[in-house]
Amino acid sequence: MPLLEVVDARLAGMFQDLPARLHRGQAAYIGPFVADIEAVFDPASNPYFANGEAIRWVLTNEAGQAIGRVAAFLNRDLPTVTDPSLPTGGLGFFECIDDQDAASQLFDAARAWLAARGLQAMDGPVNFGERDRFWGLQIAGFELEPNYGMFWHPPYYQRLFERYGFQVYFKQYTCAREVATPLHPSFAKRAAAFATEQPAYRFAHASKGNPERLAQEFLHVYNLAWGKHSGVKPMEPDQARRLVKQMKPVLDERLLWFAYYNDEPVAFFISLPELNQILKHVGPRLNWWGKLRFVWERWRYQRRRPKKMFGVIYGVVPEHQGKGVDSVMLVYAQQALQGAGYTNIEMNWIGDFNPRMMATMRSIGAKICKTHATYRKLFDETREFERCPVIK
Incomplete structure (x- = not known):
């Protein structure tokens, strides 16, 4: 299946239009603003390019129709990238048909690009930017509409990630309550x-x-x-x-x-x-x-x-x-x-590495309504996997 780097407006359009086509008919799906996504990959808009790099691809079938997409990136100012014990890059903006071969081809491309730059692992799906947007894979609460800045993902994405070898680095909980x-x-x-x-x-x-x-x-x-x-x-x-x-x-x-x-x-x-x-x-x-x-x-x-x-x-x-x-x-x-x-409030996600904040949510009567996960893939599969440290 042809994998094309997004280098022009036509391919950027294919990258942008894929999620709506994949998830058309899903009652909970709300797509993001095109401008919000394009700003992530625009060096003039995204300050992470000052000491970072990003690339994105579209995967097509033989007819030239987009069936998958992904991006890879690194910001050399982040501790995860500069960690000498396990320098870790990012993978994000993943969308794909329900096909493991197609998903694996996208993951392989991101892995090879990051490995060529000295990275030894990749976290995903994450953002080439702050954690408050486009961060995590939805694994529960599929019947609920996403909040602004978060993607809605179908349940099969979790299987595509885990069969490739991604492991949960931390879970992200969205809590809600009536005001x-x-x-x-x-x-x-x-x-x-x-x-x-x-x-x-x-x-x-x-x-x-x-x-x-x-x-x-x-x-x-x-x-x-x-x-x-x-x-x-x-x-x-x-x-x-x-x-x-x-x-x-x-x-x-x-x-x-x-x-x-x-x-x-x-x-x-x-x-x-x-x-x-x-x-x-x-x-x-x-x-x-x-x-x-x-x-x-x-x-x-x-x-x-x-x-x-x-x-x-x-x-x-x-x-x-x-x-x-x-x-x-x-x-x-x-x-x-x-x-x-x-009348209602949903809070931005809280990581399971932050038990104090989760206790605060319980204290105000908020309950978990959606769960996302940040996955990590170690390039050396013989290495012992460690989850994100808990904040003491």
Whole structure:
């Protein structure tokens, strides 16, 4: 079967159009924006190209029709790539017919490309970018629509990966709850105690009218709470500004909650309206008609019931962990979310390497609704496989 490197607009179109053709008729399928995928492979848009490389292929049948696709990449700034004991690259954006030979041909291409660059393993499917998008293979919850930035995968993909020799490096859990679900009474008790006994703390949602402040406060908490985790690179100021700019068209400031200690941001709970509930009515290409449709559908969404939100990221600066700051912040946030008309929330995925965050999800009554997996394939099959270390 011919394997073609994507080097022109025609092949990029085949790469983009394959998932919709494969999954047509699946009630839960929502495809991503074409522009979001193309930005990953555009050196002018993706800062990971500054010290990295990427390649993508389309697999065709004898008639020239696309039947599979995959990408391979490495970012030399990531600890997984520079780890001298097991330098590991990435494989992502996999889509394929239900055929092991076709899948294996795609996996072989990625493996050979990475091995030629000194890598000894590959993780996949992952993103040539941050972990909040296009990361993991769906292995449960197929009846549910994907959240924005995540792919929907059919059940047979798991078999294609595992028969090739991929092993689960870590599982990723998406948790959900109804916004109105009462928090445990201890949350309200703690909030009342903070109001009288901890006057140095305050809790407030952000103002989208001051995007620079929002970017700086997000950056501060993110780097202290997440920047030292395995596989996570500290964020740069310009990157935080870009994120705020990208989110601006859909920001609801009532979903952006911060905790402050003596006016220093020490925790956040950042959420957005769940964009796929808008985009599924718009289509994969944001041309002039798509932009008009987006504005209309966003207006309809804000007036819709039920209305779903997406918890993007949650974190507490280490020095303030274990003090109840997160619990109190959620008490304040819940009141605002209900007032804004949101009825349901799904949180961004949490790895099984983070039991503390999973305990937090249980404490607020959230339950696992979808499961993805990040797989790892060792090129030396005699080597002992080790799962992702658990955060202590």
